Amino acid sequence: MIRVVLPAHLRTLSHVDGEVRLDLDGQVTLRAVLDALEDQYPVLRGTIRDYVKQQRRPFVRFFACEQDLSHEPPDSPLPAPVAAGTEPLLIVGAMAGG
Amino acid sequence: MSGVRVLVGTRKGAFILTSDGKRQQWDVSGPLFAGWEIFHVKGSPANPDRLYASQTSGWFGQLIQRSDDGGATWEPVGNKFVYDGVPGTHQWYDGTPHPWEFKRVWHLEPSLTDPDVVYAGVEDAAMFKTTDGGQTWQELSGLRRHGSGPHWQPGAGGLGLHTILQDSSQPGRLYIAISAAGAFRTDDEGATWRPINRGLQSEGIPEPAAEVGHCVHRIAMHRARPEVLFMQKHWDVMRSDDGGENWREVSGNLPTDFGFPIDVHAHEPETIYVVPIKSDSEHYPPEGKLRVYRSRSGGGEWEPLTRGLPQRDCYVNVLREAMAVDSLDSCGVYFGTTGGQVYVSADAGDSWTPIVRDLPAVLSVEVQTLS
Numbered sequence: 487m488i489r490v491v492l493p494a495h496l497r498t499l500s501h502v503d504g505e506v507r508l509d510l511d512g513q514v515t516l517r518a519v520l521d522a523l524e525d526q527y528p529v530l531r532g533t534i535r536d537y538v539k540q541q542r543r544p545f546v547r548f549f550a551c552e553q554d555l556s557h558e559p560p561d562s563p564l565p566a567p568v569a570a571g572t573e574p575l576l577i578v579g580a581m582a583g584g
Numbered sequence: 585m586s587g588v589r590v591l592v593g594t595r596k597g598a599f600i601l602t603s604d605g606k607r608q609q610w611d612v613s614g615p616l617f618a619g620w621e622i623f624h625v626k627g628s629p630a631n632p633d634r635l636y637a638s639q640t641s642g643w644f645g646q647l648i649q650r651s652d653d654g655g656a657t658w659e660p661v662g663n664k665f666v667y668d669g670v671p672g673t674h675q676w677y678d679g680t681p682h683p684w685e686f687k688r689v690w691h692l693e694p695s696l697t698d699p700d701v702v703y704a705g706v707e708d709a710a711m712f713k714t715t716d717g718g719q720t721w722q723e724l725s726g727l728r729r730h731g732s733g734p735h736w737q738p739g740a741g742g743l744g745l746h747t748i749l750q751d752s753s754q755p756g757r758l759y760i761a762i763s764a765a766g767a768f769r770t771d772d773e774g775a776t777w778r779p780i781n782r783g784l785q786s787e788g789i790p791e792p793a794a795e796v797g798h799c800v801h802r803i804a805m806h807r808a809r810p811e812v813l814f815m816q817k818h819w820d821v822m823r824s825d826d827g828g829e830n831w832r833e834v835s836g837n838l839p840t841d842f843g844f845p846i847d848v849h850a851h852e853p854e855t856i857y858v859v860p861i862k863s864d865s866e867h868y869p870p871e872g873k874l875r876v877y878r879s880r881s882g883g884g885e886w887e888p889l890t891r892g893l894p895q896r897d898c899y900v901n902v903l904r905e906a907m908a909v910d911s912l913d914s915c916g917v918y919f920g921t922t923g924g925q926v927y928v929s930a931d932a933g934d935s936w937t938p939i940v941r942d943l944p945a946v947l948s949v950e951v952q953t954l955s
Contacts, residue, residue, distance in 0.1 A: 495619060495644060499660070532663045533644040538686075545643040579643045 488519055489574035493546075496534070496577070500527040505574055514569035516548060517560040534577060549576040586955055588910050589654065590918055590939070591635065592926055593622035593948035598637055600655045601939050605912055607930040610939045616658065617649065624905055624948045626692050627654075628699035632952050636702055636718060638689040646688050648704075648718050661718035665689070665706055668725035674708060675737040684708045684728070691905065693748035703774075705745030709736060709762040711774060724774030732765070732779060732796040739763035739799050739818075746904055747803045751810040751827075759813065759828060764789075764799035767815070769828050780828030784817060802904045804846045806853035814856050814883065816846040816904075821858055823883050834883020839870050845907035849932060850915040854882040857909075857917060857933060859902040868899035876919070878933045892936035893927065900925070905948035912953055920946025 490506040497503070508522045517540075524531045535542050540560075542548070548555045551565045551573050567573035590601040597615025616622075620639045628634040635651040637658070646665065649658045671684035687707040695701035700717040703724075710728050712721040727733075736743060744763055751757035756773040759780075766781040779796050789797045799818035806812065815822040815831065820841050822831040835841035840860045849855035856879050862870045869875060874893045877886040900923035910916035917933050920926045924943040929936045 493643075495641065498618075499644075499647070529647075529660045532646065536645065537664050537666055543643065543645060582642070 487571040488514060488522070488568065489571055490519065490523060491574045491576045492530075493577060493579040495579065496530060499529055499533070502527070514564050515561050516555065516558065516564060516575075519564065519575060520560075545580040545582055547578045547580055549578055550574070586912060586953070588912070588916060589627070589632075589952040589954060590908075590926065590928075591625035591627065591655070591948075591950040591952070592920055592943065592946060593625050593637070593905070594920075594924070594944040594946050595621055596944035598622040598625050598639075599940070599943060601926065603939075607912075607916055607928055612940055613655070615944075616655070620647075621688075622947065623689060624691050624950070626694060626950045627952045628694040628702075629696050630694070631699040632954060634694070634699040634717075636692045636694060638692055638704075640688040646686070648689065648692075650718050662714070662720050665704070665712055665721055666723075667710060667728070668723040671728070673734055674743060675735060677738060679737075681734070684710075686710075687742065690744045690746045691748055693750065696750050696752055703748050703758070705748050705760060707742045707744040708738075709743045709745040709765060711745055711748070711760060713774065724770075726770070726775050727760070727768060727777045730768075730777045730779075735796060736762065736765040737797065747800070749803060749805050749810075749813075751805075752807055753810050757810075757827075759803060759805070761800040761803050761815075763801065764797065764818075766796050766798040767800050767803060767828055780824075781831070782829065783824075783831030783833075784822065785820070785833075786818065788818070801844045802846050804848050804856065806848045809853045812853065812882070814846050814848060816843050816858055818842065818864060821846065821883060834879070836879070836884040836886055838877055838886050839875075839888075843902075844904040845902055845919065847907045847909050847917070849917075850909050850911040851913075852880070852915075852932075855880050855932070856883065857907065858886075859907070859919065861901060867901040872897050872899060874898040874900065874921075876917070876929075876933055876936075889929070889933040889936070891934065892929075892938075898923075903947055906946050908949045908951040910951045910953045916951065918949050918951055920949045922946065 488508040586605040592599040597618045599614030623638040625637040633654045637649040639647040673681035676682035691705035693703040704712040711724045747761035749759040813824040823834045876889040900921035906920040917929045922945040
């Protein structure tokens with residue numbers, strides 16, 4: 487089971503309280519997690535990565551295990567504690583603007 | 585009993601203001617979609633309970649929300665706005681080619697006859713259409729591809745398509761305006777388009793009378809006389825009597841002809857309203873006095889409307905989408921400010937009162953007249 491923490495606005499949008507839990511088959515990569523997240527919560531499509539290029543939105547970051555994974559290739563394996571469900575993947579809205 | 589529902593988009597959410605036909609006592613609900621920029625909220629003329637909202641964020645992109653019960657509950661619908669084919673480039677501020685990229689929906693215009701049909705004006709400038717109540721959106725790419733698209737250049741606020749007007753007397757005729765490309769018309773429901781900017785003069789562009797490149801801020805039309813159009817350009821208030829084929833200036837005695845919104849009285853096609861703003865570098869009213877100007881002659885001769893509006897130390901702006909009129913017997917006029925006030929006049933502009941004073945900066949105001 488993969489644990490994901492969404493930023494406040496996306497929790498409101500997807501009617502989620504607390505963490506999201508996802509069941510994933512196969513390798514646990516950022517792309518696989520985001521695909522599963524969007525399958526479970528279709529309203530999040532287009533809010534974390536853009537529709538055309540499937541790239542992370544500029545003011546969205548991915549953190550886990552005290553690492554910034556925002557610039558990692560989307561098909562790289564996520565850290566083992568994320569894959570094991572002992573640590574969450576944090577999807578963060580950057581601190582910017584008002 | 586008749587009443588009104590005012591739909592307000594702000595920098596930090598949407599608000600719905602309701603009143604009976606007297607327009608003296610108001611209920612305020614909101615914020616809806618708290619913390620998000622709500623560029624525009626508009627109801628379907630064919631079904632007033634059907635509302636659409638453009639919800640956007642620099643962080644999380646674009647959402648479209650739909651209500652089927654007059655704004656009591658909302659559901660997100662489709663938010664996939666993908667340009668048709670290879671989008672190519674428009675001009676960037678420095679004149680270099682810049683790839684077309686979807687940023688946000690500025691304007692939602694529900695069809696006059698079908699609540700499931702909506703036109704969306706977006707940044708970077710393009711027009712999209714849904715026929716399934718917002719679930720899916722298709723670009724009307726004839727606009728972007730009509731020939732001048734690669735030469736369009738953004739205004740300071742972006743390359744936005746902000747005005748969409750439907751001609752009820754000629755199905756298939758639509759008018760749109762883009763900052764800073766100008767006005768365009770289609771007569772075949774978006775398949776083909778042509779610029780309609782003859783008569784516009786813009787000193788800030790290399791060729792002042794160019795076919796495209798004008799920073800049109802807003803166009804307004806009276807439903808009963810759709811061939812007559814009124815325009816607030818970056819500078820200049822303009823009028824066309826032939827469906828946009830030719831324009832002439834009607835700024836007349838305005839203290840300044842810079843501004844953003846323009847609207848037409850619901851029952852008097854020659855009565856129009858603007859809010860003069862000091863200049864394009866000073867986006868606030870001249871002399872710190874918030875004045876709506878009304879012309880009862882379709883432009884040229886203007887009178888200031890000041891009763892109930894602040895006449896000192898007022899330095900707010902009124903954005904292009906932030907004025908609307910209702911169609912009650914005594915026409916109501918509404919506008920919102922960047923200072924968070926929404927004003928109403930229940931007597932066609934003679935006197936004004938604030939409905940709310942302290943909302944976030946107001947981006948858009950629409951009003952529904954309910955029977």
